Amino acid sequence: EKGGYPHFMLKEIYEQPRTIVDCIRGRINPDTCEVKLSGVIDHRDRFVNARRIIFVACGTSWHASLIGEHLVESICRIPVEVEYASEFRYRNPIIREDDIVVAVSQSGETADTLAAVELARKAGAFVFGICNVVGSSIARATDSGAYIHVGPEIGVASTKAFTGQVTVMAMLALAVGRERGTVTEAYYNEVSAALLHLPETMEEVLKVAPQVADLAKIFTYAHNFIYLGRGYNYPTALEGALKLKEISYIHAEGYPAAEMKHGPIALIDAEMPTVAIATPDHTYEKTASNIEEIKARGGKIIAVIARGDEQVRRSADFVIEVPVIAECLMPIVVSVPLQLLAYYIAVYKGRNVDQPRNLAKSVTVE
Numbered sequence: 001e002k003g004g005y006p007h008f009m010l011k012e013i014y015e016q017p018r019t020i021v022d023c024i025r026g027r028i029n030p031d032t033c034e035v036k037l038s039g040v041i042d043h044r045d046r047f048v049n050a051r052r053i054i055f056v057a058c059g060t061s062w063h064a065s066l067i068g069e070h071l072v073e074s075i076c077r078i079p080v081e082v083e084y085a086s087e088f089r090y091r092n093p094i095i096r097e098d099d100i101v102v103a104v105s106q107s108g109e110t111a112d113t114l115a116a117v118e119l120a121r122k123a124g125a126f127v128f129g130i131c132n133v134v135g136s137s138i139a140r141a142t143d144s145g146a147y148i149h150v151g152p153e154i155g156v157a158s159t160k161a162f163t164g165q166v167t168v169m170a171m172l173a174l175a176v177g178r179e180r181g182t183v184t185e186a187y188y189n190e191v192s193a194a195l196l197h198l199p200e201t202m203e204e205v206l207k208v209a210p211q212v213a214d215l216a217k218i219f220t221y222a223h224n225f226i227y228l229g230r231g232y233n234y235p236t237a238l239e240g241a242l243k244l245k246e247i248s249y250i251h252a253e254g255y256p257a258a259e260m261k262h263g264p265i266a267l268i269d270a271e272m273p274t275v276a277i278a279t280p281d282h283t284y285e286k287t288a289s290n291i292e293e294i295k296a297r298g299g300k301i302i303a304v305i306a307r308g309d310e311q312v313r314r315s316a317d318f319v320i321e322v323p324v325i326a327e328c329l330m331p332i333v334v335s336v337p338l339q340l341l342a343y344y345i346a347v348y349k350g351r352n353v354d355q356p357r358n359l360a361k362s363v364t365v366e
């Protein structure tokens with residue numbers, strides 16, 4: 001059942017080219033690049049007139065939601081908030097009838113997310129679900145939604161669900177952005193074409209696995225890790241750190257790279273490795289100088305860079321090269337080597353990768 005892989009997690013990481021195919025199937029027209037999500041089409045006016053979108057989620061789904069925030073704000077120009085479901089539900093939040101609450105949950109059974117959905121419905125908001133498990137409680141409790149269709153995820157560490165969630169959010173943003181007239185034709189076509197090619201891009205990025213496995217061997221000694229990214233890849237850094245924490249039991253923190261100088265850089269020494277995401281985007285130069293600052297304090301740097309990058313390569317101790325696509329989709333690509341890094345470090349440390357201590361696949365109690 002693990003398809004020849006030693007763990008479900010590795011199987012699920014390798015499934016991603018195919019799960020992305022399933023996720024976009026029937027939703028993007030390969031000839032016209034047009035994106036169609038029935039859950040949006042059926043409620044077009046709700047989306048066009050939404051005053052605000054509030055994402056509610058936990059864990060990895062919350063990280064995907066932070067990317068969703070960036071996608072929706074930039075493509076649809078609708079203000080977005082991202083809430084931990086557990087905080088949202090107990091805060092007596094302000095929810096209005098022209099708000100859309102998007103509940104993101106792989107299992108569709110997370111107790112806090114389900115409670116947030118119920119609260120939002122009572123307040124009269126329109127609730128949209130992004131779930132994986134068909135017919136799950138959250139999928140049933142929402143007004144509309146889009147499944148991510150990535151198939152059963154068995155490993156406790158979420159991998160293919162995360163990339164599926166971000167893929168659905170990108171399609172959602174494009175579909176709504178077009179209806180609202182907030183996205184240019186050129187950008188719409190660029191991103192939807194990149195989504196259509198994403199399965200091949202995922203095949204491509206998976207080729208880094210042997211190299212990441214070698215890197216992991218070098219870093220099993222570490223007790224702490226920092227993950228840095230900016231813009232779309234700040235949430236990717238948070239997600240990379242969560243993967244490492246939950247399966248290897250190594251303490252890891254994700255930060256927006258520029259925040260380091262506001263405190264955390266004091267932690268840096270030769271024992272505190274940094275994973276820095278420095279793929280080409282509009283903050284590349286800034287990230288490059290943040291990396292220099294860490295290097296100057298004796299930190300070891302593993303940089304995720306674009307193929308052919310020269311600048312960050314010079315300051316990094318180790319590099320992982322990834323293919324480059326539209327900036328807003330880079331978290332999907334970059335998350336793959338981070339999943340693999342966490343996986344191999346956990347394996348070398350002899351951890352129970354698929355069922356880490358103290359964790360359950362779905363958190364059905366609050």
Ligand code: M6R
Nearest residue numbers: 059060061105106107110157158
């Ligand atoms: O099923 P959900 O997406 O609602 O689950 C939310 C979190 O419990 C989940 O993402 C958790 O953080 C994962 N173990 C992360 O890998």
